[in-house]
Amino acid sequence: MRVLLVEDDRMIGEAVRTALTRDEHITDWLQDGAAAAAALAASAFDLVLLDLGLPRRDGLAVLKELRGRGDTTPVIIITARDDVASRVTGLDAGADDYLVKPFDLDELAARMRAAMRRVSGRGDAVIEHGGIRLNTVTREVFRGSEQVALSAREYAVLEALLLRPGAVLSRAQLEERLYGWDEAVDSNAVEVYVHSLRRKLGQDAIRTQRGAGYYIPR
Amino acid sequence: MMTSLRARLLAGLLALVALISIAVGLITYERVLAESSVLFDYQLEQMALSLRDQASVAPRIVLPAHAGGTDFVIQIWDRFGTLVYASRPGLSFITHAVLGYANVALAGQRWRVYSLATVEGVIQVAQPWGVRESLAGGAALRVVVPLLLLAPLMAVAAAWIVGHAMGPLRRITAEVQRRDAGSLSPIDPSELPAEISPLIAELNRLLGRLGEAFEAQRAFVADAAHELRSPLTALSLQLQLAERARDAPEREAAHARLHAAVERATHLVAQLLTLARNEPGTPTAMSAVQLDEVVRAAIGDVQPLAQQRGIGVEFAGTPVRVHGDADALRILVRNLLDNAVRYSPEGSVVRCSTGDGALLEVTDLGPGIPPAEYERAFARFYRRVGGTESGSGLGLAIVKAIAERHGARVELGAAAPHGLSVRVHFLRLP
Numbered sequence: 001m002r003v004l005l006v007e008d009d010r011m012i013g014e015a016v017r018t019a020l021t022r023d024e025h026i027t028d029w030l031q032d033g034a035a036a037a038a039a040l041a042a043s044a045f046d047l048v049l050l051d052l053g054l055p056r057r058d059g060l061a062v063l064k065e066l067r068g069r070g071d072t073t074p075v076i077i078i079t080a081r082d083d084v085a086s087r088v089t090g091l092d093a094g095a096d097d098y099l100v101k102p103f104d105l106d107e108l109a110a111r112m113r114a115a116m117r118r119v120s121g122r123g124d125a126v127i128e129h130g131g132i133r134l135n136t137v138t139r140e141v142f143r144g145s146e147q148v149a150l151s152a153r154e155y156a157v158l159e160a161l162l163l164r165p166g167a168v169l170s171r172a173q174l175e176e177r178l179y180g181w182d183e184a185v186d187s188n189a190v191e192v193y194v195h196s197l198r199r200k201l202g203q204d205a206i207r208t209q210r211g212a213g214y215y216i217p218r
Numbered sequence: 219m220m221t222s223l224r225a226r227l228l229a230g231l232l233a234l235v236a237l238i239s240i241a242v243g244l245i246t247y248e249r250v251l252a253e254s255s256v257l258f259d260y261q262l263e264q265m266a267l268s269l270r271d272q273a274s275v276a277p278r279i280v281l282p283a284h285a286g287g288t289d290f291v292i293q294i295w296d297r298f299g300t301l302v303y304a305s306r307p308g309l310s311f312i313t314h315a316v317l318g319y320a321n322v323a324l325a326g327q328r329w330r331v332y333s334l335a336t337v338e339g340v341i342q343v344a345q346p347w348g349v350r351e352s353l354a355g356g357a358a359l360r361v362v363v364p365l366l367l368l369a370p371l372m373a374v375a376a377a378w379i380v381g382h383a384m385g386p387l388r389r390i391t392a393e394v395q396r397r398d399a400g401s402l403s404p405i406d407p408s409e410l411p412a413e414i415s416p417l418i419a420e421l422n423r424l425l426g427r428l429g430e431a432f433e434a435q436r437a438f439v440a441d442a443a444h445e446l447r448s449p450l451t452a453l454s455l456q457l458q459l460a461e462r463a464r465d466a467p468e469r470e471a472a473h474a475r476l477h478a479a480v481e482r483a484t485h486l487v488a489q490l491l492t493l494a495r496n497e498p499g500t501p502t503a504m505s506a507v508q509l510d511e512v513v514r515a516a517i518g519d520v521q522p523l524a525q526q527r528g529i530g531v532e533f534a535g536t537p538v539r540v541h542g543d544a545d546a547l548r549i550l551v552r553n554l555l556d557n558a559v560r561y562s563p564e565g566s567v568v569r570c571s572t573g574d575g576a577l578l579e580v581t582d583l584g585p586g587i588p589p590a591e592y593e594r595a596f597a598r599f600y601r602r603v604g605g606t607e608s609g610s611g612l613g614l615a616i617v618k619a620i621a622e623r624h625g626a627r628v629e630l631g632a633a634a635p636h637g638l639s640v641r642v643h644f645l646r647l648p
Contacts, residue, residue: 008601009448009451009452011448011449011452011455011456011475011478011479011482012448012451012452012455014475015452015455015456015459015475016455018459019455019458019459019462022462055601080444080447080448080451081444101447101448101450101451102447102450102451102453102454102455103451103454104454104458105455105458105459105462
C-alpha cells in the first residue's frame with residue numbers, strides 16, 4: 001500500500017522508509033509539516049505515519065486539517081512525546097493509533113495492518129472474497145486451497161481492490177498505490193498487473209468498468 | 219553559648235531585675251540610715267537637754283536595770299569628773315568625751331554619743347549604731363523582698379510576651395517544616411514583625427531564584443531526555459534493520475548507518491555535557507588567552523568534517539587577546555565552525571576572522587537563518603528548517619552559554635550573498 005511518512009529526523013526517516021519499502025509498501029517521505037499538509041491535500045494515501053514535532057507546521061495541525069475536510073485516511077502518530085496528555089490529544093485529534101519512539105519495526109507493521117483492518121471494517125488479518133483469500137500479515141494469496149505467487153505490485157493492486165469489493169478504482173488511483181513520487185510510472189503498468197492477476201486468479205476475478213477503472217465484483 | 223533568643227531575653231531580664239533590686243536596696247538603706255541619723259541625733263540632743271534641767275534629780279531616778287527596748291545609755295558626770303549616774307553600769311564614755319556628737323567604739327559596739335556640758339558637769343546620751351543600721355536594713359529589705367518575690371511572676375510574664383512575639387517565627391518554622399523538597403513557593407510575608415520581614419523577603423527572593431534554577435534544570439533534563447529519544451530511535455531502528463538484513467550488502471549498509479547513529483547519539487551526549495558544564499554560574503579559571511590561536515586550534519578540530527564535505531575553512535585575523543577560559547573558547551569557536559561547515563553547500567568556503575574590538579566572526583555560504591528566528595536560534599535544540607545534517611541542535615546554545623560566561627555578546631546576521639554570519643564581541647584585554 002502507499003504510505004506517507006512524515007518525519008523530520010533524517011536517520012529515523014531513512015530507517016523507517018527502508019523498512020516499509022522492504023515490506024513492499026510504496027513510501028513517500030516528507031520532512032516538514034507544511035509539505036505533508038500539501039501532499040495530503042493533493043494525493044491519496046492508504047496510511048499516514050505522522051511525527052508531531054515537525055518544522056514549519058506541527059503534526060497535530062496537519063492531522064486536524066486532514067480530519068477537518070473529512071478525510072478518513074488512517075493516521076498513526078509516531079512521536080517522542082510519551083505523556084498521557086499528548087496521547088489523548090493525538091488520538092482525539094483523529095489519529096488511529098499512537099506509537100512512541102523508540103519503537104519496534106514489527107510493532108509498527110502490526111499497528112499499520114491493524115489500522116488498515118479497522119478502515120476496511122474487518123476484525124482479522126485475512127480478507128476472503130469470491131474464493132480468493134488474502135493474508136495481509138504473511139502477504140499470501142490463495143485461490144481456493146491453492147496458494148498463488150504474486151509480485152509485490154500485483155499484491156498491492158489485488159489488496160486495493162479486495163479491500164472494498166464493488167468499488168471501482170481508476171488507473172490513476174491504482175498507480176498512486178503502486179508508485180512513490182520518485183518512481184517512474186509505466187503508462188500501462190496497471191493494465192499489465194491486472195492482466196497477470198486475471199491470469200493467476202481467473203478472468204472474472206477482476207472486472208473492468210469501461211472508462212472508469214477496475215473492480216472486484218461484490 | 220546561649221542561642222535561644224527567649225533564653226537570652228529571659229536571662230537578661232532576670233539579671234536586670236536582680237541588679238535593680240540590689241540598687242534599690244542599697245539606696246533605701248543609705249537614705250533611711252541618713253534620715254534616721256538626723257532624727258536620732260535630734261532625739262539624743264533633746265534627751266540630753268531635758269536631762270540638764272533635771273540633773274540634780276537624775277541620780278535619784280531609778281531606771282530599770284537595762285530593760286530591753288531602751289537602747290539609750292545615759293551617763294551624768296559632776297564637775298570633778300565623777301560618774302554621778304549611769305543608766306547602764308560598766309560603760310564609760312567620758313574618756314572619749316567630746317562635746318557635741320561623737321562616734322565611739324566601746325564594748326564591741328559602735329555608739330553615737332552626745333555630750334552636753336552643764337554647770338554641774340557633763341551629760342552624755344549614747345545609742346548603739348546598730349539601732350539605726352537595723353532600721354535602715356529593715357527598710358531596705360521591705361523594699362527589696364517584694365521586688366524579688368515579683369521576679370518569678372515577671373519571668374513568667376516575660377516568657378509569655380517573648381513567646382507571643384516569637385509566634386510569627388514559629389508559624390514560619392511550621393510552614394517550612396511542612397514543605398517537601400520540591401516546594402519553593404514563597405513564605406507568606408503577612409503579619410511579620412518588622413525585624414524579621416527583611417530576612418523573610420530575602421529568603422523568598424532566594425527561593426525564587428532557586429525555583430527558577432530548578433525549573434531550568436528540570437526543563438533541561440526533560441528536553442535532553444526528549445532529544446535523546448531521536449538518536450536512540452534511529453539507533454534502535456538501524457539495529458533492527460541490520461538484524462533483518464537479507465544479504466551482505468544490505469547488512470553492510472545497515473551497519474554503516476548504525477555506526478552513524480551511534481556517532482550521532484555520542485555527539486549529542488557530548489554536546490549536552492558541554493552545555494551543562496557551561497551553565498551560568500560554573501566556576502572558571504580565566505586567564506589571558508590569545509583568541510587567534512584558539513581559532514587556529516578549533517579550525518584543526520573541524521578539519522576532518524570540512525574535508526569530508528569539501529569545504530575550505532579560511533582564517534584571516536589580527537592577534538587578539540581576551541580574558542577567558544581557553545578550553546571553553548575553543549569549544550565556542552569549534553561549534554561555530556562546525557555549524558558553518560554543516561550548513562554550507564559542499565565545496566564552498568567558511569570564513570573566520572578575528573580583529574578590531576576583540577571581535578570574532580564566522581561566515582558561511584549556507585541558507586542562513588531567517589532574522590525572525592535569530593532569537594530562537596540560541597534556544598536548546600533549535601534546528602534550522604531543511605537542514606540535511608542531524609545536528610544536536612545545541613551548537614548555538616553552547617556558544618551563547620560560553621559567551622555569557624565571558625561577558626561576550628553573540629550577534630547573528632546575514633552574510634552576502636547568502637549565509638549566516640555570527641559575530642562574537644569579546645571584552646578586550648589591553
